[in-house]
Amino acid sequence: xxxxxxxxxxxxxxxxxxxxxxxxxxxxxxxxxxxxxxxxxxxxxxxxxxxxxxxxxxxxxxxxxxxxxxxxxxxxxxxxxxxxxxxxxxxxxxxxxxxxxxxxxxxxxxxxxx
Amino acid sequence: xxxxxxxxxxxxxxxxxxxxxxxxxxxxxxxxxxxxxxxxxxxxxxxxxxxxxxxxxxxxxxxxxxxxxxxxxxxxxxxxxxxxxxxxxxxxxxxxxxxxxxxxxxx
Numbered sequence: 001x002x003x004x005x006x007x008x009x010x011x012x013x014x015x016x017x018x019x020x021x022x023x024x025x026x027x028x029x030x031x032x033x034x035x036x037x038x039x040x041x042x043x044x045x046x047x048x049x050x051x052x053x054x055x056x057x058x059x060x061x062x063x064x065x066x067x068x069x070x071x072x073x074x075x076x077x078x079x080x081x082x083x084x085x086x087x088x089x090x091x092x093x094x095x096x097x098x099x100x101x102x103x104x105x106x107x108x109x110x111x112x113x114x
Numbered sequence: 115x116x117x118x119x120x121x122x123x124x125x126x127x128x129x130x131x132x133x134x135x136x137x138x139x140x141x142x143x144x145x146x147x148x149x150x151x152x153x154x155x156x157x158x159x160x161x162x163x164x165x166x167x168x169x170x171x172x173x174x175x176x177x178x179x180x181x182x183x184x185x186x187x188x189x190x191x192x193x194x195x196x197x198x199x200x201x202x203x204x205x206x207x208x209x210x211x212x213x214x215x216x217x218x219x220x221x
Contacts, residue, residue: 004156033209042120042202042211043157056209091156101206102147105156 002026004106006092012112013082021077021109025094032075033103034067035091043091049075082113117141118203118212126218130192135215137203138185144207146186148177151200151214160188162206193219 005024013019025032031050035043045059049069057067064082069075079086089108095101119138127133137146145164149157161170163179163186170177174197176189190197200214 035211040216042200042214045209045211048209093156102159102162103149103157103204105158107155 004092004094004104006090006106006109008109009107010110010112012114014114015082015084017082017113019079019082019111021079021090021092021111023075023077023092023094023106025073025075025092026104027073029094029096029104030072031095031097031101032069033093033095034075034077035093037089037091037108046077079111082111084113087111087113116213117208117210118205120201120203120212120215122215123213124216124218126220127193128220129194132189132191133193133217134187134189135201135217136185136187137212139205140184141205141208142183143205144183145205146179146183147204147206148186148188149202149204149211151202152198157200157202190217193217195219195221 007022033048034046037043047057047067048055052069052072064080066078089110091105091108093103093105095103121136147162148160151157161177166181166183168179174191178187198219200216202214203212
């Protein structure tokens with residue numbers, strides 16, 4: 001597809017379970033970003049990849065959160081031992097480069113932890 | 115503490131009215147971006163402002179970047195129901211968003 005694709009669109013899980021969220025960026029975009037958005041709030045930065053490497057992971061809230069982008073394209077956000085406070089919409093975006101670049105967002109993955 | 119403070123948080127006005135929303139920070143940004151987000155979708159870029167004092171117009175929307183590059187405003191003339199949405203500013207170099215202004219235009 002032409003846009004950023006995120007799967008699943010909805011995920012319901014139980015407290016303590018492991019979750020993976022996938023992001024397929026726009027072809028050719030070298031930069032990829034993960035954000036988390038709670039209801040009524042702006043997106044909260046989690047991590048930014050340039051190619052395969054995490055250029056800035058300062059937004060990851062704790063060591064239960066981890067993200068990879070092994071081939072510089074698809075990225076997976078992994079959450080271990082989920083907590084109810086992890087419930088949010090997880091947004092992925094990609095861009096052609098870092099400086100002043102337009103971020104193209106997917107529709108997000110809504111995570112609900114019961 | 116939010117790096118970017120947006121005000122007001124909520125705004126509900128009638129179709130045809132004018133409005134201004136603000137994005138303020140104590141930090142200097144090399145550029146600021148404005149996005150609009152509709153329910154169930156990701157944010158979509160409206161504009162990027164780069165130069166202090168810069169004014170950009172996009173049809174009925176006017177964006178201004180403060181001279182000191184710490185603040186920005188978005189002015190909408192003759193608002194229409196299609197302008198309804200969450201307006202977000204983002205400091206590009208820090209990848210940080212404000213909390214947004216939720217705008218509702220009533221027919």
